[in-house]
Amino acid sequence: xxSLPIRLDDLGKRFGTFSAVEGLTLGIQSGRVxxxxxxxxxxxxxxxxxxxxxxxxxxxxxxxxxRPYAELSAPRRTVGVVLGSDCFHPSRSGRNHxxxxxxxxxxxxxxxxxxxxxxxxxxxxxxxxxDYSLGMRQRLGLATALLADPQILIADEPANGLDxxxxxxxxxxxxxxxxxxxxVLMSSHLLGEVARTADHVVVISDGRLRFDGPLxxxxxxxxxxxxxxxxxxxxxxxxEVAG
Amino acid sequence: MTGVTAGRDLTHSExxxxxxxxxxxxxxIAELALIALAESGAVESGAIxxxxxxxxxxxxxxxVHGGLAAVMSLIIGVxxxxxxxxxxxxxxxxxxxxxxxxxxxxxxxxxxxAGLVAGIxxxxxxxxxxxxxxxxxxxxxxxDDGTVVRAFVxxxxxxxxxxxxxxxLGALIRAQSAAIVAAVVWIxxxxxxxxxxxxSLGRWLPATAARGLGYDSSSGLLPQASGGIVxxxxxxxxxxxxxxVTLRRDVV
Numbered sequence: 121x122x123s124l125p126i127r128l129d130d131l132g133k134r135f136g137t138f139s140a141v142e143g144l145t146l147g148i149q150s151g152r153v154x155x156x157x158x159x160x161x162x163x164x165x166x167x168x169x170x171x172x173x174x175x176x177x178x179x180x181x182x183x184x185x186x187r188p189y190a191e192l193s194a195p196r197r198t199v200g201v202v203l204g205s206d207c208f209h210p211s212r213s214g215r216n217h218x219x220x221x222x223x224x225x226x227x228x229x230x231x232x233x234x235x236x237x238x239x240x241x242x243x244x245x246x247x248x249x250x251d252y253s254l255g256m257r258q259r260l261g262l263a264t265a266l267l268a269d270p271q272i273l274i275a276d277e278p279a280n281g282l283d284x285x286x287x288x289x290x291x292x293x294x295x296x297x298x299x300x301x302x303x304v305l306m307s308s309h310l311l312g313e314v315a316r317t318a319d320h321v322v323v324i325s326d327g328r329l330r331f332d333g334p335l336x337x338x339x340x341x342x343x344x345x346x347x348x349x350x351x352x353x354x355x356x357x358x359x360e361v362a363g
Numbered sequence: 364m365t366g367v368t369a370g371r372d373l374t375h376s377e378x379x380x381x382x383x384x385x386x387x388x389x390x391x392i393a394e395l396a397l398i399a400l401a402e403s404g405a406v407e408s409g410a411i412x413x414x415x416x417x418x419x420x421x422x423x424x425x426x427v428h429g430g431l432a433a434v435m436s437l438i439i440g441v442x443x444x445x446x447x448x449x450x451x452x453x454x455x456x457x458x459x460x461x462x463x464x465x466x467x468x469x470x471x472x473x474x475x476x477a478g479l480v481a482g483i484x485x486x487x488x489x490x491x492x493x494x495x496x497x498x499x500x501x502x503x504x505x506x507d508d509g510t511v512v513r514a515f516v517x518x519x520x521x522x523x524x525x526x527x528x529x530x531x532l533g534a535l536i537r538a539q540s541a542a543i544v545a546a547v548v549w550i551x552x553x554x555x556x557x558x559x560x561x562x563s564l565g566r567w568l569p570a571t572a573a574r575g576l577g578y579d580s581s582s583g584l585l586p587q588a589s590g591g592i593v594x595x596x597x598x599x600x601x602x603x604x605x606x607x608v609t610l611r612r613d614v615v
Contacts, residue, residue: 224456225372
């Protein structure tokens with residue numbers, strides 16, 4: 121477990137009297153796509169943000185390559201992060217957004233142009249982000265995450281707002297990263313898409329771990345996962361708790 | 364990557380943020396227009412009489428308008444910090460530099476540079492406007508070079524410190540509009556009221572100390588150097604508070 125790229129040890133967070141995450145212990149392996157699933161308010165985003173040092177845990181710890189995120193010597197080169205489609209200054213161009221991040225990570229403008237090409241945003245690079253569609257902003261978020269060519273990708277609802285073509289593109293993209301041996305962790309609501317993309321599933325509900333195992337164990341088959349079976353299993357896991 | 368390189372990269376990134384949006388340009392343009400308007404209004408309305416204009420005190424009363432617009436530099440500072448919370452870019456900033464103190468130090472530095480530019484331009488516009496009115500009114504310029512230099516330096520320093528205070532205030536409050544309203548209400552209403560209730564205390568308060576720094580000729584203000592020291596101490600207190608709060612805050 122020590123060599124896992126992402127490790128959570130008894131991780132927890134309370135906001136006042138509300139317990140958002142309680143005693144999460146799990147490890148995320150490289151070379152596969154891991155989906156973090158849970159209903160709204162389950163604690164997915166809080167968990168991801170604790171991994172990234174944006175939220176301070178009230179108990180336990182989250183480690184990236186054996187260290188807290190804040191102690192990584194080159195965080196952008198270690199972890200790429202997609203936090204949503206509304207994390208951009210609307211009057212800054214897509215290219216300038218990437219240049220701002222590149223400056224902080226000691227990267228060149230050449231790399232900015234490369235990732236713009238990678239996510240197919242070159243034509244729109246000089247337009248204001250405020251004029252981008254939701255799908256374009258998701259792609260820009262992905263470009264930001266990939267800027268420093270990290271070994272780990274953490275994405276919070278990366279498929280939100282994408283059209284079918286964009287979702288297919290994203291699926292291929294994430295699978296490609298995992299096939300290169302990188303670690304991909306994504307949260308999602310889209311169970312059908314998870315069934316087509318993920319290798320491994322973590323389900324949390326009410327801030328607690330409900331399942332941590334291969335996709336096939338929840339979706340009926342590892343080689344031909346059934347979204348309906350996955351949905352039934354997900355509802356059973358999450359409503360058992362509510363009940 | 365060494366600490367020096369990381370610090371330089373962070374500063375470059377903060378500069379890029381400032382220069383890749385239009386906010387700062389429009390705020391500075393508005394600032395300069397306000398100075399020229401307010402100064403012209405003071406002359407034309409007779410708020411500063413022709414007799415007073417012919418004295419060093421009259422010149423100082425005109426040139427201090429460059430500093431009264433320093434609230435606009437404070438707004439630039441607020442947008443540098445609170446603007447990141449408003450647009451959600453603060454998460455990206457802390458993902459690039461997870462240790463938050465260097466991020467705030469870089470923002471203080473960038474704000475100081477922006478305040479310096481705004482201060483120099485403001486002083487220049489205040490002086491130019493004053494010279495135009497002296498020429499138009501046919502009044503002799505009643506101050507020596509030393510008075511002008513002291514006003515110029517004081518007003519510029521006022522802008523620098525206010526811009527840094529703005530970053531601290533924005534980091535403390537996070538909501539950009541609320542931070543700007545709080546600053547304006549404090550500077551133009553609350554501090555005046557507090558100073559009215561406790562006259563001996565008033566000149567030690569930040570906005571009144573700033574007028575001393577700006578070489579305002581009004582009575583009851585601290586001398587220029589003392590005003591500068593007091594405002595610098597207030598600025599340092601705001602900055603320390605901003606760092607403490609930012610280190611403890613969750614970015615949700």
